[in-house]
Amino acid sequence: MHGFGHESLRVFEEMIKEGIPPNIITFVSLLGACSHAGLVDEGRRLFESMVDYNVTPRAEHYACMVDLLGRAGHLYEAVELIQSMHIEPTPQVWGSLLGACRIHGHVEYAEMACSRLFDLEPRNAGNYVLLADIYARAKLPIQADVLKELIEEHALEKVPGCSWIEVKKRLYSFVSVDNKNLQLEELQALIGEFVAHMKNEGYVPDTGSVLYDIEEEEKERILLGHSEKLAVAFGLINTGRGEVIRITKNLRLCEDCHSVTKFISKFTEREIVVRDTER
Template sequence: MQNVVMWIVPVLCLIALPCKDVVVWSAMILGYGLHGRGYEAIDTFNAMKLAGVKPNDVTFIGLLLACNHSGLVQEGWEYFHRMKDYGIEPRHQHYAIVVDLLGRAGYLNEAYEFISSMPIEPGVTVWGALLSACKIYRNVALGEYAAERVFSLEPFNAGHYVQLANLYASAGMWSHVRKVRILMREKGLSKDLGYSLIEINGKLQAFRVGDKSHPRSREIFEELENLERRLKEAGFVPDTDSVLHDLNNEDKEEILCNHSERLAIAFGLISTPPGRTLRITKNLRACVNCHSATKLISKLVGREIVVRDANRFHHFKDGVCSCKDYW
């Protein structure tokens, strides 16, 4: 029932608008995409066509993002090729989304072939999407090639080096991780620090990894310990591959449970009444471990937890996420 309501309410708002131009329709499609509601985005696109409104390049960015965030590979591929039916030439952003769409689904070779066939020179976002996918599937050789292309285009963007280090870490190649870190130091680059925000009683609270500066820090870490105990009792096994240090598993687990969104969740739990939805914003992409942990936490505490990370919205409830573990 809730899913039906989430789809109908925006549609009713759309119907009530006196002027429903391409901007309004495109915003709706993009909104559904950010929340991983791919089929609703497609339905909205079809309704837009029936209303006689011609889509533009931004419309297709939203539509492709919606397919990407929902794992709708075939649909996304078809919509990309249908852009020409409307006289729209794909831009770099369209190509990057398709590469990400293919790569996240495991079609790495197809993604590379797609890049090789591009009529325009691939940019940073295109190669970056391939590098990110290579990390997921631990394809070191192709990932290194993508990293070389990215470095040649943006040699002083720390995020690209972190992506390569993530790839090496996922493959257990710690000597290569150290080489990347040394290279970053030589270039004077540093990794962006992750932080999470949560609003409680009209006041915005910010947390960083391992942050103990909050006035209620003792209570927050007590709640964290309680959550970790309940997670272990429920059979949760931390995914330590996301830690970029060659440490033992115990040390890795301690680092993971102190990530900024975990601190924000703990603070939200001790600061709001039972059943209240927690809404958190994170500046970086959620790591695999925190994503898995938050799913189970939502079930253990009986709360919905909404996290807006760098890419999209995640709605955690009853042990599952709206992204269906595809993000």
């Protein structure tokens, strides 16, 4: 989960030398490590070697491989792998493909994944939102609007983004665009200052994740209200110089928050650790 792919492989090699047989969990961990570290060839080799250790690939192993191939841009190979599965692909497998399609903006395969996901997980709003996001980034507003209408029609609820930070042994939580927070204006103003500095250095806000049909300026304002940005600002205001700011988020960190957090870390010379659902 922390990107130490090569270290994971070295431990595996030591394990084999010691005569300890790997099991299904070993390969889930290894393939996941390869995926996060972008070790495509190593991942392929490990997946193919499973039979040598009498381990039959399960759905979670296929999901790891689809994620690995998809992140690296090998979407066609990922689809071929799904089609060759000896078991029925699970939502986890199709979800890995959908996530890869979002990274690379592949509409056709995203639609393929969602055609199955909508049957397997009809109440999962996240799949609808991801496909709408892919449509929006591909400049297909009509298709994106259809997805948003379906979400409302089926009364599907998207889990709101929420981030936590501990300061002086107290836990504080922030929800995206949280109008009830008394410090909201102060926090957004601080983030806005950093964003202004970033723009001078070539930063362009990634508004693709904002699916509303509104002006670009308003989309940027919504980005300022993302929970992880609010938590970072709160940490800067309420902790001492040199203290590590540690934040936990309940959803995947968006690309814009990732870029802004890196800049703030560099600009303030503060270590900022954000743990999301993936890493």
